[in-house]
Amino acid sequence: MITLYHRSDCPFCWKVRIALAELQIEYQLVDTLLGEKHPEVIKHNPKGSVPVFIDGKTVIWESNTILEYLEDVYGPGKLYPGSPAQRSQQRLLVSYSDTVIGPALRDQVFEKRSKPEAEWDWALINTSEQAWRKCLEQLEEWLGDKPYFAEQFSAVECALLPRFGIAETYGAMAYQDFPQIARWFAQMKQRRSYINTYPVSFIQSNI
Amino acid sequence: MITLYHRSDCPFCWKVRIALAELQIEYQLVDTLLGEKHPEVIKHNPKGSVPVFIDGKTVIWESNTILEYLEDVYGPGKLYPGSPAQRSQQRLLVSYSDTVIGPALRDQVFEKRSKPEAEWDWALINTSEQAWRKCLEQLEEWLGDKPYFAEQFSAVECALLPRFGIAETYGAMAYQDFPQIARWFAQMKQRRSYINTYPVSFIQSNI
Numbered sequence: 001m002i003t004l005y006h007r008s009d010c011p012f013c014w015k016v017r018i019a020l021a022e023l024q025i026e027y028q029l030v031d032t033l034l035g036e037k038h039p040e041v042i043k044h045n046p047k048g049s050v051p052v053f054i055d056g057k058t059v060i061w062e063s064n065t066i067l068e069y070l071e072d073v074y075g076p077g078k079l080y081p082g083s084p085a086q087r088s089q090q091r092l093l094v095s096y097s098d099t100v101i102g103p104a105l106r107d108q109v110f111e112k113r114s115k116p117e118a119e120w121d122w123a124l125i126n127t128s129e130q131a132w133r134k135c136l137e138q139l140e141e142w143l144g145d146k147p148y149f150a151e152q153f154s155a156v157e158c159a160l161l162p163r164f165g166i167a168e169t170y171g172a173m174a175y176q177d178f179p180q181i182a183r184w185f186a187q188m189k190q191r192r193s194y195i196n197t198y199p200v201s202f203i204q205s206n207i
Numbered sequence: 208m209i210t211l212y213h214r215s216d217c218p219f220c221w222k223v224r225i226a227l228a229e230l231q232i233e234y235q236l237v238d239t240l241l242g243e244k245h246p247e248v249i250k251h252n253p254k255g256s257v258p259v260f261i262d263g264k265t266v267i268w269e270s271n272t273i274l275e276y277l278e279d280v281y282g283p284g285k286l287y288p289g290s291p292a293q294r295s296q297q298r299l300l301v302s303y304s305d306t307v308i309g310p311a312l313r314d315q316v317f318e319k320r321s322k323p324e325a326e327w328d329w330a331l332i333n334t335s336e337q338a339w340r341k342c343l344e345q346l347e348e349w350l351g352d353k354p355y356f357a358e359q360f361s362a363v364e365c366a367l368l369p370r371f372g373i374a375e376t377y378g379a380m381a382y383q384d385f386p387q388i389a390r391w392f393a394q395m396k397q398r399r400s401y402i403n404t405y406p407v408s409f410i411q412s413n414i
Binding site for chain 1: 254262265268269271272273275276279280292294295296298299306307345
């Protein structure tokens, strides 16, 4: 049985949950809290962060390595479909989501998550909004009129959907300005793997 | 013909050069300078950084995605050998090199690279040394008495060797305190793929 140590609203953990749901893999979840140093997580991961994924003797503590492992074991071609060239473009988009979109949204999310609205630093939020808009422009161009970023649902959606879910929850700028992205996200939100992995904390709170 | 836009002493670029050398792939190098915004790099990479790898119509601007592409096209099993579980542990070590070792050494390298010795901030350098020592302790444990981190030479060495080459050049703490690591690095330094990809700038300067 696979075990996933995670935090419900962590985008890297949510990415893994969507991939597991798409592959229809059964697993058990162990919840951890923001800032918590869970003893099992610390034991297995030199960085001490979630997600931590355990499949028998195999322990993996980095979300993209978990996806590559799932691709190796349950794929190939389920998460990274197509030719080596196509797979490379999908991996670049996953990296873009992790290293460009994540930092773009981070300040805004941290600000809104950690303080009452009266204390929000709007200069910080506005800078984050500008960075997020730049990401949306880039994504709109990459998506074009296709139903998915790749030829079919792929790891790219696993990585991007949590970012959009978080952006929406924290009231980041309307992606509706970007018609292709708006169409894509409206479609993706109906997908079972998105609905069934949606963060419990987003449902419970009204941020 | 493959083209690689790179910077000679960038650890991510050097990682790719070692992988290409190990696979005996012919390619042409285009040098860029520290801080330079090379027009071809900016055109292809939304982040504007090197490495940028071009193989016909395929453009890849992230070092680990370049390695996965090489594995897909020229492997499989050349850079990430073995079972899915073994490959996952190799990918974790590559990630550890990028996200833990890199930041551990960064302050020390930046300080020593950008200022004359009289102006070095020793508090910063000492903190970097402590972080690097922690990495060495962890690597010593993972390596044990094996000749390589995995069952054979792999992407793990492609990622780690540039970090050790940089640490040595900038006078970071003696890895000789760690006998397994010292043995491994002494062996690896004799490898053609290391010697033939060694940064020109390290040979020319005496830092």
